[in-house]
Amino acid sequence: MTDQKDSEFCFSRRLAMKGAACGVMAASFVPSDIVEAATGEADLSRDIYPELRIGNASALIEGEPLAFAYPLKQQPNLLVKLGTTARRGVGVDRDIVAYSTLCPHMGGSLRGRYRHDVNALGPCPFHFSTFDLTKGGIPVHAQATQNLPQIVLRLDGDEIVAVGVIGLIYGQRNNLEGGDFAEDAQKPSGSGRRLMRG
Amino acid sequence: MTDKPRRSLFDKSRREFLTAARTPSLDTGSYDLPVDEVPIPPADAEVLPTACEYCIVGCGYKVYRWPYHSEGGAKPDHNAFNEQFPTGPVSGKWVSPNMHNVVRHNGEPHHVVILPDGETAVNRKGNHSVRGGTLGLKPYNPKRPTAERLQTPMVRSRGMLHAISWEDATTIAAELGRYAIDKWGEEAWGIKYYSYQFWENTYALTKWAYGAVGTPAGAEHDKNTAANDATGVDDAGVDGFSYGYPDVMEADVIVISGSDPYENHTILFTEWMAPGGAKIIQINPRKSPTAAYAERTGGLHLQLTPGTDSVLNNAIARYILEQGWEDSDFITNYTVSSEDMMKETSWRRKRFGGPFEDYKAFILSDDAYRIENAAEITGVPAEKLILAAKMLAKPRGTLRPKASFFLEKGNYWSFNFPNTSSFSGLALLNGASGRPGRILGRLGGHQRGMMKGAGYPLKKSGDLFVHPVTGEKTEDKLPLHFDRHAMEGNLRYCHVIGHTWVTSMSAGQALREKIHSFTRGHEKQVDSLDRDEIIAQLKARMDAGGMALVVQEIYPNDLTEYVDLVLPAATWGETDLTRAQGERRLRIYSKFYDAPGSAKPDWWIVGQIATKMGYEGFAWKDGNAVFEEAAARSKGGHYDYTQVIEFARSNGLSGHEQLRALSTTGIQLPARVVDGKLTGTVRLHDKAITDPENHNWNVTKHKTKSGKAIFMRGDWRMAEPIFEEFKPKDDELWVLNGRINHIWQTMYDDLRKPYIRERWPMNWLFINFEDAKARGIESGDLVHVTNDQVRDQLGRMTKGVLSLVAYLTDEVAPGVTYTYAFYPGQNSNTVVPAVVDPVTAVYNYKIGKGRVEKAGETPLKSVDSAMSFIPRSIG
C-alpha cells in the first residue's frame, strides 16, 4: 500500500505535529521519502487501535483543518475545530472532531474540501459526495454506503489523542491491516478500543 | 414526543394495526452500528450475475457467495477479486460493510457480497449509488430488520392474521374472485399491481387480469388508471427509452425537466452525463444537487413556480421560433406533414397533434408564451428564459448545438398532458428524438419490468374525455379511474400485488377511509380458520357491499392493515427473474439464496389462483417457462426478445441460462441474430441505424402510423383553471413531493436499512429560511401541514394533514416546500387533492399545498442525533 499508484492520494506523508508547532500545522508536511521506517509494529496489537497524540486543543484555530495520518501511515485524516458543538466532539465546546479524508464511496480524496460555513466536507471530486462533520460524518448527500469514518478522540489535558475509528476506511477490509502504523502511534495505556468486526 | 401516541383515523382498530415497523423512528442516536472490518470472498467463491433492484439505470452487480466458516485473504491469489487489499481508489473491488450479508443457501448459512460490477457496460469501474451500494442489506436475515419479511400465507380472523396453507390461501382467493365475477361482472374484480417487478411476474398477472378475467378495473402502482406516463412524448411517437447511455455523452446541452439525475438516476449522471461535459439546463422548483451542479458548471437552473412547465417550455419554443432557430432539416425529414396526420387514429393525436406549422401557429397565438408574460407566470427571469433558448438553439457558426431533452415525474406528475406535450414539442423543434446527443426521453423511475400478457380492455371503460376548456363532451374513451371505481363501492374483490395503494395515491386519507370501511371496518368479519367458513363469511361481506382484499407482498405495510388474505412473495435474489433497464438492456437477476419461509414468486401465486378459477395456460413449471412464453408478446415491439429465445435454443440453453451467459451487460432490445451472433439495438428513431437482415422492426422510425414524429400541442390553458383553483392562497405554501437520493420508492427495503434510516429517520419538510422565520420554525422542529382543499376522488372537499420534521434550506424557493412522496406513515399525498389531468386521467401529484405551523421539537434537533440538516444545495 505504500506504493500507492495515484499521486493524488499521497498517503505516506505525515504531519510533523509536535508541541508548539501545532498552530501552524496546516501546511507542514514532511515528504514521504525522509520519513523513517515504521515504529515498532511488534509492540502493537492488530485488533486494538493504537493511540496517537495529534496536537493541543488550545492551539487549534477554528475553521482551519489540520491533516494527520491514523491509524496507519497511509490513512489521511483531518482534525478540525468546527466552532459548533458536534457529535462526538471533544474540548470545552465539544467542537473538535476528526475524520478520514478518503471518500467512503470509491476513495476520492476529500483533502482541502472542508467548508467552514456549513461544517461539511465535500463535494468529493469524483461523484460529489458531501458529509456533515457535526453529525458523525453522515451524508448531506452522497453515494457512499457508510458515513465518513470518524476518528474517535480523547482529550488528555490539552492534548488531543486519536484512539480509534468508527467505520471502515475506504480500501481496507480491516482498518489495521496492510501498512505500518502511523508515526509515533503508541500501544494504548489502558484497555484500548477494539476493531469492530462485521 | 416519542411517547405521544400517533393519532389514528380509526380508533376502533388502532391497537390491532401492525404499525411498529412503519412509524417514524425519531431516533436521537445512531442505531446504525458501523463496523471496521468486513469479510471478503475467498478465491473459490461462487459468482452470480445480477443487476440492481432499484432505479432505471439498472447497474450490473455480481453476487459472491461462499460458506459461512471461511474467508478470503488480502493477497490477490487469496481472494475472488484477484486484488491486493487494501485496494486503491476507484478499484471497483472494495467491499463496504453494507455490501455484505449472511444468507441461507440450500439450507446452510453463506456469506454474500453484492458488489457493483466494473465489467458491465452500465456502471463502468464498479460505480454505484447509495441505493444499489446497500443492496447487501436487502436479503432476508433473521438477525437484521429484514426479519420482518412475510413468510407464510395468512388470513385475518377476529382481527388477527393467522398462518394458513398455500392450498387454502389460493383456493380462498380463487373462489372469492370467481364469485365476484359471476355475480357482479368482471369490473367487480379489481387488480392493482407494480409495473416493474420483473417480466415473469408482470406477464403472468396481466395475462390473468386483462386476458383471462378481462377486467377494466386495473391500474399500475403509480397511477389511478391504466394510462400513459409521459403521454406527450408517447403521442409524439417517441419511445421514452430510445437511447443508450453513450448517446448522452454526445450532447452539448441537456435539458432536464422535473427530475434530479444525480439523485435518481445516479450512474447515468456520474458515469455518463457529467463526464460528457454537456451544459445542463435544470427545470425544477428545487435547487437540488443537479441544479447546484448545473450552476457551478456553466449551466442554468430555471426555478419555476410549480405546475407552470407548459408556459416555460412554450415560451422558450416561441423565442426560438421568433429567431428562426428551429431545426428545419430534422423537421422536414423526421416529422409529420398534414397528410401524414390523416392516417392517425388516436383521438389525442387527432385533437392535439399535427405538423410543425400547426404547432408554430399554436405557440404564436397565445400571449402567455411571450417571454415577459412567461417570466411573470413561471417566476423565472426573462433573461434566463432567453439564455436557455440561446444555449439550445442559437447556431454556432454553421452548426447547431446538440441538445437533448429529458423529463420525469416532476414534469409528468404535474399537469400531465400540457407539460409532457409542450416538452416534446420543444425537443422536436430542436431536432431531438433519438440520435446521439439529440435525445428526447424519459430519465425513468424504476426499470422496464412490464411485459404485458394481455392488453388493457379500454372499450369496457365507461370514462369519457370532456374538453377542459370548451366543456365539449366526447365519446373518446379514458381508462377507468380505479380509485374512484373502488371508492364508489364497485369492487367486491380486490387483488393487490407489491404495492401500498391507499397511502400512495392522491387524497390518500379519503381513499384509506373508504377502503377500510369496505374491509377491516366492515361489520362482516371472519371468525374462523376453516376454509369453507372463511369463504362463506367473506362472500357475506361482499353481498353486503363490502370487499375482500388480497395482497401479495414481501413486508407488512400500510395496506396489509386492511387485508383479509396475505400471500408472501419471493423476490429479487430468491428466484431467477428478468427485466430490462433504461437502455432496453435485458438481463437476468439470479437467485442466490433461499426465500424466507414458504414465500413464492408472484407468477407462481397468480398461476395457482388463476388455475383454480378455471383459466387455462397458467400452470407453468418454472419461471423460465413464463419467460419463454412471454417472448411471443414482445414480438415486433421495442422489447422484442424472440430471437434471444431462438438463439438460446440453438445453443441448447434455456432463456434464463442464455441471459446468465450474457452476464451483467445483457443485450439491448430489440435483439436479432446477425451472422450467427446475438446483436442488440443501441438506439431507436435514428435513420443511421441499419437493419441488415431486414427484420422489419421499425427501430429507425417513430411509433406513429407514418413513422414520423408528431408535434403535440401542450396548452397551458388546460392547466390554468386547475392551477388557479388549487394553488396556495394567503399564508399557504406549495407542498411538493418527490424522490430523494437515499430512498427507493415506498422504502420497503430502506425501512430495513439502518444506514439509510439514520439519514432520514422520518419524513421532512424542506422549507426556505424566509418562510421558516416567518413561522418561527427551526431545523429539527416538528411541523404540521394542513390543507383544507383536498378534493377527493368522489368530489368531496376534505381536509388533509401531515406531520413532518422541518429542514431549513434554500433548496426550495420562498413559497415552496418539499417532502418525500412515500414515507410510510407520513405520506405526503394526504395533502394533495385527487385532481386528474383531463386529457390523460392521471393524478396531479404535485398540486399539494397547505398551512405550515410549528408543532414542537423533535429529538432530531439534538447534536447526538445523526440526521443532518445541512442544505443539500451546497454542491
Ligand code: SF4
Ligand atoms: S444508479 Fe440506480 S441502478 Fe445504479 S446502483 Fe444506483 S439505484 Fe442501482
Ligand code: FES
Ligand atoms: S469517490 Fe467520493 S463520491 Fe465517489
